[in-house]
Amino acid sequence: MATKTYPLWRPGNPQLRIFLPDFYMKLVKPERTLPPHIVQFEVDIRMSDTDVKNYLTKIYDVPVVDVRTVVKQGQYFRHPLGHELREPYKRVAFVTLEKNAKFSFPNLFPAIAQQEKKREETQFNDMMEQAKVQRQRHWDRAGAPTWFSA
Amino acid sequence: MRAIPAFGHRLCRSLLLQPKTSHLRCTPCRRGSQRTLSTPYYDPQDFTRDRTTTIHRSLYEHPEDYTDEAEYPAIEPIKKTPAWVRFTREKQGRELARKPLQEKMMYFRFAPRDKNVHEAQEKWEHRRRFWKPFEIRGYPDIYHLTPMYQYLTKTAIVSDELPADYYAYLGDAELTAILDKIREPVRAAILAESEFFAHNTEAVSSDADMVVQAQSVIDATTRAIDLAVARSDYPHLHELQRDLETKCAAFWKRSGFRDEEQHEFTLDRDGMEMKLQYVEDGHVFRLFRHEQPLPPVVPRISSLVNPSILPAPVEDSALATQPTATEPESTVIDVPLENFCPSTRGFEDKQYLPHWIPGFWFGDPCEFSTLSLTVPRNFAAVADRLGEEAAFENLAASAIIGGFGRVVAQAMYLGFTILNELTYPIVTQSIFTNGRDWVFSTYQGNTIALWKQDSDNPLRNLAWITKPMALFEHVEDGQVVGLNDEVLKHIVRQYLKAPSAAHGLNLRPYIGEPAPITSYWKEEGRSRVPFYHRQERADGKPRQPYKPEI
Numbered sequence: 001m002a003t004k005t006y007p008l009w010r011p012g013n014p015q016l017r018i019f020l021p022d023f024y025m026k027l028v029k030p031e032r033t034l035p036p037h038i039v040q041f042e043v044d045i046r047m048s049d050t051d052v053k054n055y056l057t058k059i060y061d062v063p064v065v066d067v068r069t070v071v072k073q074g075q076y077f078r079h080p081l082g083h084e085l086r087e088p089y090k091r092v093a094f095v096t097l098e099k100n101a102k103f104s105f106p107n108l109f110p111a112i113a114q115q116e117k118k119r120e121e122t123q124f125n126d127m128m129e130q131a132k133v134q135r136q137r138h139w140d141r142a143g144a145p146t147w148f149s150a
Numbered sequence: 151m152r153a154i155p156a157f158g159h160r161l162c163r164s165l166l167l168q169p170k171t172s173h174l175r176c177t178p179c180r181r182g183s184q185r186t187l188s189t190p191y192y193d194p195q196d197f198t199r200d201r202t203t204t205i206h207r208s209l210y211e212h213p214e215d216y217t218d219e220a221e222y223p224a225i226e227p228i229k230k231t232p233a234w235v236r237f238t239r240e241k242q243g244r245e246l247a248r249k250p251l252q253e254k255m256m257y258f259r260f261a262p263r264d265k266n267v268h269e270a271q272e273k274w275e276h277r278r279r280f281w282k283p284f285e286i287r288g289y290p291d292i293y294h295l296t297p298m299y300q301y302l303t304k305t306a307i308v309s310d311e312l313p314a315d316y317y318a319y320l321g322d323a324e325l326t327a328i329l330d331k332i333r334e335p336v337r338a339a340i341l342a343e344s345e346f347f348a349h350n351t352e353a354v355s356s357d358a359d360m361v362v363q364a365q366s367v368i369d370a371t372t373r374a375i376d377l378a379v380a381r382s383d384y385p386h387l388h389e390l391q392r393d394l395e396t397k398c399a400a401f402w403k404r405s406g407f408r409d410e411e412q413h414e415f416t417l418d419r420d421g422m423e424m425k426l427q428y429v430e431d432g433h434v435f436r437l438f439r440h441e442q443p444l445p446p447v448v449p450r451i452s453s454l455v456n457p458s459i460l461p462a463p464v465e466d467s468a469l470a471t472q473p474t475a476t477e478p479e480s481t482v483i484d485v486p487l488e489n490f491c492p493s494t495r496g497f498e499d500k501q502y503l504p505h506w507i508p509g510f511w512f513g514d515p516c517e518f519s520t521l522s523l524t525v526p527r528n529f530a531a532v533a534d535r536l537g538e539e540a541a542f543e544n545l546a547a548s549a550i551i552g553g554f555g556r557v558v559a560q561a562m563y564l565g566f567t568i569l570n571e572l573t574y575p576i577v578t579q580s581i582f583t584n585g586r587d588w589v590f591s592t593y594q595g596n597t598i599a600l601w602k603q604d605s606d607n608p609l610r611n612l613a614w615i616t617k618p619m620a621l622f623e624h625v626e627d628g629q630v631v632g633l634n635d636e637v638l639k640h641i642v643r644q645y646l647k648a649p650s651a652a653h654g655l656n657l658r659p660y661i662g663e664p665a666p667i668t669s670y671w672k673e674e675g676r677s678r679v680p681f682y683h684r685q686e687r688a689d690g691k692p693r694q695p696y697k698p699e700i
Binding site: 030031032033034035037038065066068094096099 | 490536
C-alpha cells in the first residue's frame with residue numbers, strides 16, 4: 001500500500017495527489033460476449049467508479065466514457081480439512097469506451113496454443129501409424145470389419 | 151412396568167407381517183413370504199377362449215371401416231427444432247386469434263402450455279421467480295444505445311430527416327400563414343418561463359425547471375396551432391383525444407441473441423427468444439389519439455428489401471461494376487446486428503408480469519395514437535453523466551423504443567399479438583424535447599412478430615428521426631434570440647397530419663363480433679336454486695321442520 005488509508009475521491013479542489021496507486025486492475029476475458037467498445041476488468045473491491053475512470057484516464061490515457069461496476073459474490077468451496085470457506089468477493093468493472101473504439105481480448109499465450117495444436121497433430125499421426133501397423137499385421141483380413149477379427 | 155400392547159403394532163392378528171401396498175397388488179410375481187389380502191386376478195376367458203378360429207377384419211367383412219380417401223393426421227415436426235417452434239407458435243396463434251383481450255394477455259402471462267388458465271394461475275406464484283424479462287426503459291443513462299435498440303425492435307433508420315412526401319400535404323403559403331400566427335404565442339411562452347434561461351444560457355441547473363419550461367412551451371404551441379387553423383380544414387382536430395401524462399408498456403420476444411446457454415430466466419426455452427418488457431412512466435407528457443390510423447409512410451412491402459434474402463451478387467467483376475437500375479439505394483438500410491445480451495449494457499432482468507399499456511383504457515374508440523410529446527425528466531442527469539452529445543443520441547434511441555412499444559401495445563388492443571402478425575402498418579409520430587432542443591420522429595411499425603428468426607421474417611420496422619434542432623438560441627433582455635422556424639414547421643406538420651384508413655381496410659381482423667350478452671343466471675348451472683333455499687335436502691329427503699325444544 002502506498003497510502004495508509006483508502007484515498008476516497010471527493011469532488012472539488014484541491015484534489016488528492018496520488019503518485020503510486022494502491023490498486024491494480026486486471027483485464028479479464030468476459031464470459032458473455034461484450035460489444036467491442038466495452039472492456040471488462042476485475043478490480044479491488046474498494047475502488048469506486050470514479051477511481052476506475054481516473055485510473056484508466058490518468059495513467060493510460062484511455063478514452064473512458066462511462067464505468068459501471070458490480071460486486072460478484074464469492075463461491076463456496078470445501079477446504080481440504082473439511083470446513084467450508086468462501087472466496088473473497090470481487091468487483092467487476094465494465095468500462096465503456098468511445099463508440100468507435102474497438103477492443104478484442106489478446107491471445108496471451110500464443111506459444112501454448114501452438115504447442116496444443118502440435119500435440120494434437122502428433123497424436124493424430126501416431127494413431128494413423130498404429131492403424132497402418134495393424135493393417136499390415138492383418139493383411140489377410142483386409143477390408144473385413146473388426147467384429148470378425150481383433 | 152410398561153404395558154406391552156397386545157397387537158398395537160399389527161393391523162391384523164392373522165397376519166404375521168405388517169401389510170404393505172405390495173401385498174394388495176394382484177401381481178402374479180409374489181415372493182413366497184408375501185401374503186396377499188385379495189385374490190390375484192385371472193382372466194376367466196384365458197382358458198375358455200376359442201383360438202382355433204381367426205377374427206376377420208377385411209374390406210369385405212367390414213366395409214364401414216374403410217374409405218376411398220385415406221385421412222392421415224397432421225405431420226408434426228420433431229420436437230425442440232426450429233420447425234417445431236414455428237409449428238407450435240402458429241397453432242397457438244390460431245387458438246389465440248378469436249379470444250378476447252383479457253384471455254390473450256392471460257395466455258402470455260401464464261404459460262402457454264397450460265390449457266387451463268386457472269390452474270396456471272395457481273402455478274404462477276412458483277413460476278414468477280423464473281420468469282424474468284429484461285426491463286427496457288425509455289430514456290436510460292447508458293451510452294450509445296441506438297444500435298442495440300434497433301436490434302431489439304428490428305428497426306431500420308431510413309434517414310435523419312422526416313419523410314418529405316408524407317408531409318407535403320401542407321403547402322408553403324399555408325405553412326407560412328400558420329407560422330405567422332403561432333410565432334408570438336410561442337415566444338411569449340418561452341419568455342414566461344425564461345427565468346432560468348435568462349440567467350444561464352449554457353448550463354442546466356435544475357431538472358425540474360427544464361421540464362416545466364419544456365412542458366409549457368409544448369402546451370402553448372399546440373394551443374396556438376389549434377387557434378391558428380380553421381377547424382373546417384382540419385376536422386380531425388375535433389376528434390382527437392388528448393391525454394396528459396400517460397404510461398406506455400409493451401412485452402415482446404426477440405430472437406437471435408448470443409450466448410444462449412448463459413441465460414436461464416430471460417430466455418423463452420422453447421424458441422430461445424429474449425423476453426423484453428418495455429416500461430415507460432412519467433416521461434410522455436402529451437398523447438394525441440384518433441379513431442383512424444395514420445396513413446403508411448411507405449407501403450409495407452417496400453420494407454421487405456433485405457440484403458440477406460436477396461440473391462447473392464454476381465461474381466463476375468465486369469458485371470458487378472455496371473450500375474444496374476434494379477438496385478436502389480434503399481437496399482443498404484438494414485438493422486445492425488447488435489445481438490449482445492442486454493445485461494452487458496446494464497439492463498436488469500426483473501420479475502415482471504408481461505403487460506401492455508398503450509396509454510388508454512380498453513374500450514376507448516380512439517385507439518391509434520397520432521402524436522406523442524415526451525419530456526425526459528432525467529435529460530440533464532444523463533447529459534451530466536455521458537455528455538450532451540450522447541444524451542441527444544439517446545433521444546433517438548428512445549424514439550425507436552418508444553415508437554415500437556406504442557405500436558405493440560396498441561396492436562394488442564386492436565386484436566393482434568406477437569403471434570398474430572400485423573396486417574397493415576401502424577404509424578406513430580413522436581417528439582422529444584428538453585424545451586430548447588427538439589427531436590422529431592415518424593415510426594412505421596410493420597412487424598411485431600420478432601420471435602421469428604430474421605431469415606424467416608423479412609419485414610422490418612422503419613423510423614425517420616431528425617437530428618436535435620434548437621427552437622431558440624437563448625433569451626436576452628426579455629427577447630428570444632434566434633427563434634427557429636424549421637422546428638415550428640416540423641411541429642405544425644406532425645400535429646396537423648390527418649389520420650385516414652384505406653377504404654375497406656379491416657382494422658381489427660382478429661376481433662370478431664362481440665359475444666351476445668346473456669344473463670348471469672341463464673348460464674349453465676347458474677339457475678339452480680342454492681341449497682339453503684331448496685325444499686329438499688341434498689339426499690332427497692324433506693327438510694325437518696323446526697321444532698321448539700320447549
